[in-house]
Amino acid sequence: MFSKDATWMRSARIALPLGIAALALAGCAGSGSGDGGDGSSSSKVAAVIKGLDNPFFQAMESGIQETADTDGVDVTIQAAADIGDTTGQADKLTTLAGQDFGCFIVNPISGTNLVQALATIGTSGKPIVNIDNPIDSDAAKSANLDIATYIGTDNEAAGGKAGDFVKEKVAAGSEVAIIGGVAGDVTSAARVDGFKAAIGSDLDVIQESAADWKREVALTTATDIIAANPNVKAFFAANDDMGLGIVKAVENAGLTGQIVVVSVDGNKDALQSVKDGGLSATVAQYPYAIGTLGLQACEVATSGGELPKEIESPTALVTPTEADDAISAFPQPFAPFENPLEPLLPTN
Incomplete structure (x- = not known):
């Protein structure tokens, strides 16, 4: 849906606060080189996001898909019908959970609507990358979910x-x-x-x-x-x-x-x-960047790498002064920023 310079995938510089960029790379995101955590070797990625009736999530979808295309990752993306489709979104994830995917990207409508579907994935040991809207921490704890990383806006x-x-x-x-x-x-x-x-x-x-x-x-x-x-x-x-x-x-x-x-x-x-x-x-916000970071986090996870527990995606105030630059760069950030996942990505 959106065009972009393919080289941005590896060279994007995400301007994160020093506290986030300097996070210790805590929390193992994978359980072995190229391992989905359940003994399989699948590096295929499944993503379940909010409804594409909103341009924000259209850009997020493009970030996921175009990063996958550039990096040679097999990705399947499913979207909710709309912002109120909590059950439908959960059903889509439940269907994907039983298939041969090594990592899951989830953008839940609410803090809890995907927890039950994620429980099966969590049991398998496959990494779960939570983007944009955080999974409720209490619900995740009750379901014994270990979220590999959360990527989103402050x-x-x-x-x-x-x-x-x-x-x-x-x-x-x-x-x-x-x-x-x-x-x-x-x-x-x-x-x-x-x-x-x-x-x-x-x-x-x-x-x-x-x-x-x-x-x-x-x-x-x-x-x-x-x-x-x-x-x-x-x-x-x-x-x-x-x-x-x-x-x-x-x-x-x-x-x-x-x-x-x-x-x-x-x-x-x-x-x-x-x-x-x-x-x-x-x-x-930069939903395209959130999607890109989500896909790259799965690349790190399925290659056995470790991820920061949280990654803050960039934001910037756009007034009439910055509008032309922001429009020209859209859907990418209009200012340079440091990508904390770049040094962790597997080399092919």
Whole structure:
């Protein structure tokens, strides 16, 4: 779906915080050279991700697939029907679990919906690479799951970057509103918490709502908030789809340029909106890079290597100043970054 320079697979430089980059390479990811952990020699990889109705996960799929193509890895990717398809996603993983795969990449819809399916994989000793949305640690412990590594965004930090930006753009004491994803979702909560921590008591949060990660729901919600709170000066949305819904609500109210709207993801349509003056900024994650790192982690694991227990994928605030560079580089990061898995990858 997305084109890329094939050499990036091995030479990408992921700009990680020193604490993450310097993590001791703890936690054995494989159980023998080229061994899937159950005595098989399969280096085939299975990936189960969230729904491809969202461009974020389309980019993630491309990162997995194109890395596999470049590195000569046999990968099978299955996706949930949509963000609410918890049972369907688990069924797909259950089917794959019984097949000849040496490593599994999982991007669960919730912290627990894949745990039962993963239990079978965990018993076999095959490595499990958890990307983007973390598996609930208590549930994993109860199921005796040993997750080889977690790769994802520091969502609190991403929300914090958005909060810092909003504080710079609106006057102290201004009214702001927050629109999160699905109520109770860990990722959404972390982004919202990071945003609120960054603005502290400097700004007044007049409403916090959930819009199920959906643009049309956010449009309706933001329309109601603007009508009830004519002095609202800024919105924070926990993802770009909702952010773009808010932008439409602001436009419909004739307030474009008067209300700051910031979201998280860095999808291409959001980057274009930043360039065009719709979104004020987006905190870009790099789902393509998350997918690439997930596939590379499986390469390390199935060759008997060891992985860091956590790898933080990069984020960057994109304002109109950075929008052209971000669009040109999409879906890759627009700034150089250090890939902690590169020295661990097997040489062919």
